[in-house]
Amino acid sequence: MxxxxxxxxxxxxxxxxxxxxxxxxxxxxxxxxxxxxxxxxxxxxxxxxxxxxxxxxxxxxxxxxxxxxxxxxxxxxxxxxxxxxxxxxxxxxxxxxxxxxxxxxxxxxxxxxxxxxxxxxxxxxxxxxxxxxxxxxxxxxxxxxxxxxxxxxxxxxxxxxxxxxxxxxxxxxxxxxxxxxxxxxxxxxxxxxxxxxxxxxxxxxxxxxxxxxxxxxxxxxxxxxxxxxxxxxxxxxxxxxxxxxxxxxxxxxxxxxxxxxxxxxxxxxxxxxxxxxxxxxxxxxxGLESLHLRMPRHCENGQAVAEFLTTRPEVVAVHYCGLPSDPYYELGRKYLPHGSCGVVSFELKGGRAAAETFMRSLKLAAIETHVADAVTCCLNPATSTHRQLSDEQLAAAGVPAGLVRMSCGLESKEDLIADIAQALDAVR
Ligand SMILES: Cc1ncc(COP(=O)(O)O)c(C=O)c1O
Missing domain, CATH: 3.40.640.10 (Type I PLP-dependent aspartate aminotransferase-like (Major domain))
Known part of the structure; x- marks a missing residue:
């Protein structure tokens, strides 16, 4: 250095x-x-x-x-x-x-x-x-x-x-x-x-x-x-x-x-x-000229979205090492004491159908294969990158059908959470 x-x-x-x-x-x-x-x-x-x-x-x-x-x-x-x-x-x-x-x-x-x-x-x-x-x-x-x-x-x-x-x-x-x-x-x-x-x-x-x-x-x-x-x-x-x-x-x-x-x-x-x-x-x-400003904001938005998701009954699991309930929380505290990144993944109770409805209902988050971008984007592997796999094959690959990967961008966290909340309402 x-x-x-x-x-x-x-x-x-x-x-x-x-x-x-x-x-x-x-x-x-x-x-x-x-x-x-x-x-x-x-x-x-x-x-x-x-x-x-x-x-x-x-x-x-x-x-x-x-x-x-x-x-x-x-x-x-x-x-x-x-x-x-x-x-x-x-x-x-x-x-x-x-x-x-x-x-x-x-x-x-x-x-x-x-x-x-x-x-x-x-x-x-x-x-x-x-x-x-x-x-x-x-x-x-x-x-x-x-x-x-x-x-x-x-x-x-x-x-x-x-x-x-x-x-x-x-x-x-x-x-x-x-x-x-x-x-x-x-x-x-x-x-x-x-x-x-x-x-x-x-x-x-x-x-x-x-x-x-x-x-x-x-x-x-x-x-x-x-x-x-x-x-x-x-x-x-x-x-x-x-x-x-x-x-x-x-x-x-x-x-x-x-x-x-x-x-x-x-x-x-x-x-x-x-x-x-x-x-x-x-x-x-x-991009590098502002990396030090953007990363903490991605982490702040990822943490806020992850915490919000844990409060929703439609969500059965949230993966983010900033959550004390996450199996990687302690390793995160050691290696990533100020945050990890803006990517959060979570599993919807209703599986593939719920994930489809959730994604369709989003108004702000973009549906993309990309991650780690200024624009919040998300992906349901079961209906996109892993589309050819059955629900059983998806489970074996560790990618449940209802899994959504959300890459939190640099928008306001309140707007992101409001968007996610209304899309989860549509899943009920
Ligand atoms: C952790 C990681 N490594 C490597 C790659 C491959 O990078 P690229 O798409 O720039 O070839 C990706 C792409 O998503 C990634 O997430």
């Missing part, structure tokens, strides 16, 4: 214009960069000099925004990706090769679950899922000799479970692997996983960091603390020469603070090209 407070980093982090330069970060809308001699370019291609040559790998606008997110999370190096999906894929594929394995909490975003359980398996990388609140012994038991990482979400989408980051870090480190934490929902304003032992932090910046439903994006931040060379047998990609870069060994040349992100940029961005546009990075930065 820079020596400045997080509010200052949100507004001013990473960009220091000199006299006469623009106040706002410049959008360098250029695919390529020109050099005086081919020798100058060769030094860049050999990773002997730092600089830009092609925006598929790096772009100055994106790098300013990545540096701000890195400062917010308290890391040593960071990069932007074109989506949160790309961030999580890159973070793990930078560690695990075909034939390797990693462990993940099971309550994670459905798209990430699919990436791990289907697509990465096709690439020969195995995953073992564990209950997010499993015992430490169960967590140890999931590890194998070829395990390369442990993964979890600080506050899971949509289950809203809270990760015991210290416990996960302890177990990961006992097995000589890094802990990767997706910190999308709390953002560094509400929780900084690196302070609790996480080694790599990922984000879907599409959510609160952008905050206005404008640009899909992702980010990866390295805490710079994991000693790759001490576990060189596990991480040959970082600790042995990369022949595609003239035999550079990332951990030797770029050290603990820079090896992970340099390899991820130089190899994975080069080969997969999941890079954001400079224009999208510019929009993301506008």
């Amino acid at each position: 820079s020596e400045r407070h997080i509010e200052t980093v949100c507004v001013r982090g990473a960009y220091r214009p000199e006299s006469g330069q623009p106040r706002q970060i410049p959008i360098i809308q250029s695919t390529t960069f020109q050099y005086a001699t081919s020798r100058d370019m060769a030094a860049l291609f050999d990773l002997e000099a730092s600089g830009y040559f092609y925006s598929r790998l790096q772009n100055p606008t994106c790098d300013i925004v990545a540096a701000k997110i890195t400062a917010l999370e308290g890391g040593t190096a960071g990069m932007l990706t074109s989506s949160g999906q790309a961030a999580n894929f890159f973070a793990l594929f930078n560690l695990a090769n075909c034939g390797d394995h990693f462990v993940s909490a099971s309550s994670i975003y459905g798209g990430t679950f699919n990436l791990f359980d289907v697509t990465m398996r096709k690439m020969g990388i195995e995953v073992t899922f564990v209950r997010p609140d499993c015992t430490e012994d169960e967590l140890h038991a999931a590890f194998r000799p070829n395990t390369k990482a442990l993964f979890g979400e600080t506050v899971a989408n949509p289950a809203l479970t809270v990760l015991d980051i210290e416990q996960y870090a302890r177990v990961a480190h006992a097995h000589g692997v890094p802990l990767v934490v997706d910190n999308t929902f709390p953002t560094p304003v509400m929780c900084r996983p690196i302070e609790w032992g996480a080694d790599i932090v990922t984000h879907s910046t599409t959510k609160y960091m952008d905050g206005h439903g404008v640009a899909v994006g992702g980010a990866i931040v390295d805490a710079g603390r994991f000693d790759w060379m001490a576990h060189a047998d596990k991480f040959p990609g970082l600790c042995t020469p990369d022949e595609s870069y003239h035999g550079i060994t990332y951990a030797e040349k770029f050290g603990q603070g820079g090896a992970f992100i340099t390899k991820c940029t130089a190899q994975l961005m080069r080969d997969f090209g999941s890079t954001p546009s400079p224009q999208s990075a510019f929009y993301l930065n506008l």
